[in-house]
Structures are given as structure tokens and as C-alpha cells.
Amino acid sequence: MSEEINDRSRKILEAIIEDYIASAEPVGSRAVTRRHHLGVSPATVRNVMADLEEMGYLKAPHTSAGRVPTEKGYRFYIDALLQVRHFSELEKERLGWRYRLQGKKTDELLREAGKILSEISHYTGLVLAPRFSSTIFHHIEFIKLSREKTLVVFVSSSGLVQNKIIEVDDSLTQRELEQMTNYLNLTLTGLTIHEVKARILQEMAQEKALYDKLMKKALQYSREALQEEGEEEVFIEGTVHILEHPEFADLEKMKRLFRAFEQKSILVELLDKSQKTQGVQIFIGNESEYQEIEGCSLIASTFSNRRGTIGTLGVIGPTRMPYSTVIPIVDYTAKLLSHILEGDAR
Amino acid sequence: MSEEINDRSRKILEAIIEDYIASAEPVGSRAVTRRHHLGVSPATVRNVMADLEEMGYLKAPHTSAGRVPTEKGYRFYIDALLQVRHFSELEKERLGWRYRLQGKKTDELLREAGKILSEISHYTGLVLAPRFSSTIFHHIEFIKLSREKTLVVFVSSSGLVQNKIIEVDDSLTQRELEQMTNYLNLTLTGLTIHEVKARILQEMAQEKALYDKLMKKALQYSREALQEEGEEEVFIEGTVHILEHPEFADLEKMKRLFRAFEQKSILVELLDKSQKTQGVQIFIGNESEYQEIEGCSLIASTFSNRRGTIGTLGVIGPTRMPYSTVIPIVDYTAKLLSHILEGDAR
DNA sequence: GTTAGCACTCCTCTCTTTCGAGTGCTAACG
DNA sequence: CGTTAGCACTCGAAAGAGAGGAGTGCTAAC
Structure with missing residues (x-):
């Protein structure tokens, strides 16, 4: 039943879609012949429209209105008809x-x-x-806010900043926090946050080898801070x-x-x-x-x-x-x- | 012409406003007598309503609709009539x-x-x-992103983080950046950002006394970073x-x-x-x-x-x-x- | 001062009518 | 055979016409 889409049909479909885009109103056969001179009569356009409707490219809101493109119509328009003009x-x-x-x-x-x-x-x-997890780690910083709260700030190499408040062992001195920071920055720099997470786990697995408690803590905290990273x-x-x-x-x-x-x-x-x-x-x-x-x-x-x-x-x-x-x-x-x-x- | 607002008028005004708030529809004299038993007839209510309208507390969308509160009406309601129930x-x-x-x-x-x-x-x-400028300064950090760009991160004592990218003299080493950081953190901590700005200016004024070029730079940069602070x-x-x-x-x-x-x-x-x-x-x-x-x-x-x-x-x-x-x-x-x-x- | 009664207003809803745009079908045309 | 003119038909949108009803203001009685 469905005819193939020949050149004339395409032109008409294009005309209808463009008119509809411009006016937001159903397009009738007359309008098509008037606004685009295709050298055919409204009656012919009507026939083509009926075909296009049967093929699913158009539909009529009701009997006596013009046609409106369907999603299939738009899809065809975009894939086959549309000529995108790029900026000079x-x-x-x-x-x-x-x-x-x-x-x-x-x-x-x-x-x-x-x-x-x-x-x-x-x-x-x-x-x-x-996504923060796909950005590249650049810097981490521990900033103590109060006895219970410490702010962990991550900076990506693109300058995105992400931060989280965690609880950190109160007995740690600022000096020790700095050491942790240095260690982490050295270990993690240049990786994506995603890789950072993996690396942390990996290092933690070798934990026994880590005689330094401080480093262990550093890993633990940074992991915590990255845990439920912002959506x-x-x-x-x-x-x-x-x-x-x-x-x-x-x-x-x-x-x-x-x-x-x-x-x-x-x-x-x-x-x-x-x-x-x-x-x-x-x-x-x-x-x-x-x-x-x-x-x-x-x-x-x-x-x-x-x-x-x-x-x-x-x-x-x-x-x-x-x-x-x-x-x-x-x-x-x-x-x-x-x-x-x-x-x-x- | 304007009567004073007596107790009955108040009650009626209150009733109308409350009904209108509940229904979003103009309130008629009947509705008032029915829903609130004030012991008066619709006719009386009508008289009162006419008075209230003249005083500007009510108005009628058109002749044969009920009344609707005006802004003046709401204002009176809130200031004089409303009893706020607080949570237990x-x-x-x-x-x-x-x-x-x-x-x-x-x-x-x-x-x-x-x-x-x-x-x-x-x-x-x-x-x-x-406003960030009214929060309390807690920490500043310089983080070098690239040759030209350095990220300055401010942290307020409440954990608010504000950051800005500025250009910093490339010849500065990371070590020098750290010194700057330490100096600034020491100088500025505990002040509101507002005060911080003032302090920076003040210190800069004494600049000649500052034999240390590094500190001078630190002040300059931190000032720059705070300049057009986020709205x-x-x-x-x-x-x-x-x-x-x-x-x-x-x-x-x-x-x-x-x-x-x-x-x-x-x-x-x-x-x-x-x-x-x-x-x-x-x-x-x-x-x-x-x-x-x-x-x-x-x-x-x-x-x-x-x-x-x-x-x-x-x-x-x-x-x-x-x-x-x-x-x-x-x-x-x-x-x-x-x-x-x-x-x-x- | 309050109230019942009543004429009047004007909105809303519904039902009709009209109008016109647009169609599909049919028959004629090149 | 595709194309086109003609025409009856459909259907929605807009306009009009009541009908209904809520609500008012006024008046006169209580």
C-alpha cells in the first residue's frame, strides 16, 4: 500500500514541516501550494498528503484541519531532508x-x-x-573546622572544587594533617578520580606493608570523603x-x-x-x-x-x-x- | 464615613478571609452566616461587608459576586486577627x-x-x-593548576568554600606558595571576610615596612581573589x-x-x-x-x-x-x- | 439596629447556530 | 495514468442566545 517516497513527496513533506514549525498551526493543502511554488495543484498535494499520512509521517488533528508532522515525520525530516547551515x-x-x-x-x-x-x-x-569522578585529580587538602569536623577539599586539574565534611581523629595535629596531604597528593596526582578510588583501595590492601599509621589514616579519610560523591x-x-x-x-x-x-x-x-x-x-x-x-x-x-x-x-x-x-x-x-x-x- | 472596626466587623472580616483562603472563591453573605455561626443574618453581614469594602478591606470582583480580601484586608488580618499556632x-x-x-x-x-x-x-x-563576605575566614589555600592559573580557595569557618582562579607569578615555587598561605592564615584567621578585606588593605598600606616581597605578593593575590566575590x-x-x-x-x-x-x-x-x-x-x-x-x-x-x-x-x-x-x-x-x-x- | 423581601445585576454554563477551512471523492482533462 | 477542478461533507472555533443562579443593594417592617 505504501508508495515509496519520491522527490515530490519529499518536497511536500518538507514544506509542510517547515510551515508547521514556523506557524504552529496545522498546514492545509492550499497553504503548501501558495507558500511554496511546487507547480502542482492543491488537489495533488492532498493526494500526496494522504499518502504521507498513511505512511505515518503526518497526521490530522481532525478531519477538517490541515496536517501536522508526527514524530516519525520529524525524524525523517531531520535525517533526510534537513540541511544544517553552519556558522561561518x-x-x-x-x-x-x-x-x-x-x-x-x-x-x-x-x-x-x-x-x-x-x-x-x-x-x-x-x-x-x-562527572567529578572522570575529572583528573590535582590536589587534596584537609582543613580542620572544629574538634569534630574536618573539611576535605578536592581540586581537579580543571579547577573544579569538590568538598566534604568528615570526622577526623581529633588527636591529629595540623602538622600531621599536612603530612597526610603531602603523601596523598604525591600518590594520587594525575589520576582520574575514578582511578584515585581504585588506587586508594589498592594501597589499602597493601596496608599491612604500611607501617605508617598516618598514611593508613590518610587513605581511609580520603576514601571516606570520596564515598558518596555528589551526584x-x-x-x-x-x-x-x-x-x-x-x-x-x-x-x-x-x-x-x-x-x-x-x-x-x-x-x-x-x-x-x-x-x-x-x-x-x-x-x-x-x-x-x-x-x-x-x-x-x-x-x-x-x-x-x-x-x-x-x-x-x-x-x-x-x-x-x-x-x-x-x-x-x-x-x-x-x-x-x-x-x-x-x-x-x- | 468610615465606621470604626468593631468586634463584629472583625469577626466577619476574619470569616471572609479564611473562607476565601480555603476556597479561592469570592465569599458571599450567605456563606459567611452558614459556615460561621455568628448569630446574625445575611442581610446584616451584607451591611458590614459594604462598610468593609468602603474601608478598603474587601472588594467585589463584580456586582453579583461575593467579596474578596484586598491587600489591605490581608494586612489587617495578619496584623490584628491572625492567631499563629506554634508547633508543640x-x-x-x-x-x-x-x-x-x-x-x-x-x-x-x-x-x-x-x-x-x-x-x-x-x-x-x-x-x-x-553573604560570603559576612562569614568568618578560616583558611586560604593556593593551588597551582597550570603555568598561568592558580586556584585560590577560601574556606569559611562554617565550611563554605569559595574559590577563584587568578594569575600568579610563575616563578614562585610551591614552597613559597605555602609560605604565603601560612602567613595569610595566620594574619587573617577569625575575621569576617569583610574584615579580611579591610585588613589586607591596611597591611598593604604598611607595605613599605614590609621588607618581604613574598608577603606583599600574598596580600596582593588574596585581594585579587576576593575582589569580585560571587554574588x-x-x-x-x-x-x-x-x-x-x-x-x-x-x-x-x-x-x-x-x-x-x-x-x-x-x-x-x-x-x-x-x-x-x-x-x-x-x-x-x-x-x-x-x-x-x-x-x-x-x-x-x-x-x-x-x-x-x-x-x-x-x-x-x-x-x-x-x-x-x-x-x-x-x-x-x-x-x-x-x-x-x-x-x-x- | 436588625432583618426579611424583592428587584436587579451580571457571571457562568449550555445549547445552537453560523462560518470557514480543509478534506476525500468523483469525474473530467491532457 | 497522473493531475486537476468541483463539490458535498465534516468538524472545530467563534458568536450568540437563553436559562439559571448567586449575590447584591435597597426598602420597609420589626
Whole structure:
């Protein structure tokens, strides 16, 4: 029953999707012939539309409305029809993002990237920060706060700071704490936090060989401090922007989405997924089986430093999104961020 | 023209406000007589209502609807009528908040307090974190990241960590950095960050007396690192909760509020204001001249450690709020937080 | 001063009607 | 045989028309 998709059908599908993206309203056969001069009559377009509907690329909200793309339709559009325009060097320079991002601390940098994404795209920007456990250990410090409490500060080579309060044997002098610090910094430097954990365990296994009680304690404490390391951090910027779009006039839908923003866990999962693949990835609507973000698309891309992929950033918005403009935004932001994180010698 | 407010008027005003808070719907004269047996007829109530309207405590959305409290009405209700029920010790124990808050790092603690506020009140919880400049200096550390970049980490006595990347003379050895650290820690410990800044300037003024170049540098760097210290931090938790309330069916209103959440600056200003007064404070609707939070009330209270007030927390929601239950929630949370921040020997 | 009675207002809800956009089908056309 | 014009039909959105009802203010009686 299903015809193959010939060139004319493609053109018509493309026209419908683009019109719909622009107007947020079901597209009728007339509109297609008027706005794009394809040299065919509305009747012909109607026939093609019926075919496209049967093939699952379009659907009609009701009998006497125009057609609306389905998720399958968007998918086809993105994979086969869409031509992404990349920024020219000149444009990149003009945007001035580089300027906005330079010279910031890593966490500020990531947040700012999220803001840029959201401002430019008019959707919500997401940045999944590097998991601390995959960053590179650079420094540890024990800072005694009170009799019972000691603050352990880890610094990654990119300048990310993570800290935790633990209880430390009160009898230790500041001098001994320093010795512990020196020992640990010597032993662990240059490893990823992940490797650090492994190394600690390894050293502890050889514990019997360790005649020095202090070192034993050092290992124990650093292990403790790394134990329940902070969960992944997501920066969500520009949640308001998403409200501008007509699809969120539906209160229920909106609430669900904001719930997802608040929980974050769904977003983390989703962004984590795309961490596995390089380059820009697009999740359309229900392809991701999360109810909370039904009717939404996510355009994401990974960013990296010298050692490889370390995080993901992207934009989330309704399925009806101007992909052709948002994709290069995400792409460029990711590349720029990677560039900064590398070139910065971090 | 305006009668004084006699006892009966008060009772009726109270009844109307409470009914309106419960139902979100204009309250008619019948409803008042039915739900509260005041021993008067609807007609009498109508007369009183007309008076109260003239005095500005009530208004009618239209001729044939009941009355709705004005902001002036709420204000009177809160100042003169409301009886706040405080929690008994037993209830406090049962709530188990203490348990949820104990043993956390300061920033986690504040965030968790915000979450509790929002969960219990079903509105949005706000916590204005202590300004870093008013916390007490405990420790400074220079950590070299690369040739050009050095991370400066400040730790406050409460375990708050603030850090900044600065450029440091590359010729300095790690040993010299340590000397700088020791010198600074010795000089500055126990002061508030605010005082620290002053002290740095003071020491720098005596610079000529300082024959040691290293110390001079130390001062210069630490000053640089404290220069543009991070802006105030607000934790906003439970933004979704606020959507449950009927007043936010109005999309425009909602957008405005969320814009305020995103900018934060308005909230900071507002919370900052209430920082000046001890105890629970209530801002009703337009009393605060900020458009963005029109129709909203803020219930806020300060919290403190041994040294005095250090932050503010509160709940924001529509003007129609069950003040009698929310006020003790805010009050108790603030007190509990103060208790933890003090008792914790921080 | 309080209350019952009553006319009046105005919102809300529902039911209809109208309107128009858009369709699918059919028959004619090149 | 694909394409197109014509046309009946469908269905939602918008507008209109009551009906119903809650609530008021006023007046006059208690």
C-alpha cells in the first residue's frame, strides 16, 4: 500500500514541516501550494498528503484541519531532508560567545554556556557537567573546622572544587594533617578520580606493608570523603523561555516539564545517554520514553577536553522546533566549549 | 464615613478571609452566616461587608459576586486577627526536619531547608545564603593548576568554600606558595571576610615596612581573589508547587513569576530587606513594588549563628495563602536552622 | 439596629447556530 | 495514468442566545 517516497513527496513533506514549525498551526493543502511554488495543484498535494499520512509521517488533528508532522515525520525530516547551515567564521566572531565564555571558572563557564544556549535558541539550555569522578585529580587538602569536623577539599586539574565534611581523629595535629596531604597528593596526582578510588583501595590492601599509621589514616579519610560523591550536576538555564511557545499553553504539559526540570534525574539520564555518541544528537518526543517530556525534543552534543568526552550540553523544547537553526547553535557551543577547555591547558 | 472596626466587623472580616483562603472563591453573605455561626443574618453581614469594602478591606470582583480580601484586608488580618499556632515540641519531633538537616554541608543544608519549606507549605521555598563576605575566614589555600592559573580557595569557618582562579607569578615555587598561605592564615584567621578585606588593605598600606616581597605578593593575590566575590546565592526550591494553585492558571502571571525566579535579583533584594529585621516578616502583594511578583506574598524569617543574622529564608506564594499554617513553618525552619548553625560549633 | 423581601445585576454554563477551512471523492482533462 | 477542478461533507472555533443562579443593594417592617 505504501508508495515509496519520491522527490515530490519529499518536497511536500518538507514544506509542510517547515510551515508547521514556523506557524504552529496545522498546514492545509492550499497553504503548501501558495507558500511554496511546487507547480502542482492543491488537489495533488492532498493526494500526496494522504499518502504521507498513511505512511505515518503526518497526521490530522481532525478531519477538517490541515496536517501536522508526527514524530516519525520529524525524524525523517531531520535525517533526510534537513540541511544544517553552519556558522561561518565571521558569524562566529560576531556572536562573541568566545568572549562571554573566556576566563571563567569551570562551573561558571558551564552555566554561562547554558545561558547562551537558551538565549539564542529561545528554548531551555541544559549542560551536564563533567562527572567529578572522570575529572583528573590535582590536589587534596584537609582543613580542620572544629574538634569534630574536618573539611576535605578536592581540586581537579580543571579547577573544579569538590568538598566534604568528615570526622577526623581529633588527636591529629595540623602538622600531621599536612603530612597526610603531602603523601596523598604525591600518590594520587594525575589520576582520574575514578582511578584515585581504585588506587586508594589498592594501597589499602597493601596496608599491612604500611607501617605508617598516618598514611593508613590518610587513605581511609580520603576514601571516606570520596564515598558518596555528589551526584551529577546539571545546569538548567532559561526555563522561562520555553513558556513563550504556544505548545505550553497547556498547563498540564507545562507542569510535567517543570517537574522534570526540578527532579533533574530524567534530564541527567537523557544527557548521559547522548554522552556515548560523539556529535550532535537529537531525541524527538516519545522516542525517549519519558512521560514528563512528552512532546519535547532534545538537541544535544558532547563536549570534551584533551582526555575525551567529559560532558553534554543541549537545548530542550517542543518537538516543533526550528531544527535547522538550533542544531548549529548547539554544535558550535559544544565545539567552542571543548576548545576553551582544551586550549586553556586545563 | 468610615465606621470604626468593631468586634463584629472583625469577626466577619476574619470569616471572609479564611473562607476565601480555603476556597479561592469570592465569599458571599450567605456563606459567611452558614459556615460561621455568628448569630446574625445575611442581610446584616451584607451591611458590614459594604462598610468593609468602603474601608478598603474587601472588594467585589463584580456586582453579583461575593467579596474578596484586598491587600489591605490581608494586612489587617495578619496584623490584628491572625492567631499563629506554634508547633508543640512533640510535633516538632514528629516532623523530623532536624533529622533531615543534620550533618550536612552548609550549602546542602540550606538547599534542604528550602526543599522542606516548599514541600510542607506547598509553595516555593527560598533561602538566601549567608553573604560570603559576612562569614568568618578560616583558611586560604593556593593551588597551582597550570603555568598561568592558580586556584585560590577560601574556606569559611562554617565550611563554605569559595574559590577563584587568578594569575600568579610563575616563578614562585610551591614552597613559597605555602609560605604565603601560612602567613595569610595566620594574619587573617577569625575575621569576617569583610574584615579580611579591610585588613589586607591596611597591611598593604604598611607595605613599605614590609621588607618581604613574598608577603606583599600574598596580600596582593588574596585581594585579587576576593575582589569580585560571587554574588549572593539564593536557593529556590519547589517552583513546581506553586503551579498547583488556581491563581496561576493565568499564564501571564505565571510567566512573570518564573522570570523573577530566573533573575533572582528581585528575590535577593526582597529577602535582603527582611534581613534587617528579626523574626518572621510578611510582604503582601504590591506592598513590594515589584511587578514581577504582583499578587504574591512572601513570608520570610532570618536565621543566624552566634555572630548574628546571616541569612533569610521564606516561602513565596499567592497572596491568598494560609498564613496561619505557613507562618509557623517558616518560623520553625528558621529557628531550627539557626540552632543547627550555632550548636554545630561552626 | 436588625432583618426579611424583592428587584436587579451580571457571571457562568449550555445549547445552537453560523462560518470557514480543509478534506476525500468523483469525474473530467491532457 | 497522473493531475486537476468541483463539490458535498465534516468538524472545530467563534458568536450568540437563553436559562439559571448567586449575590447584591435597597426598602420597609420589626
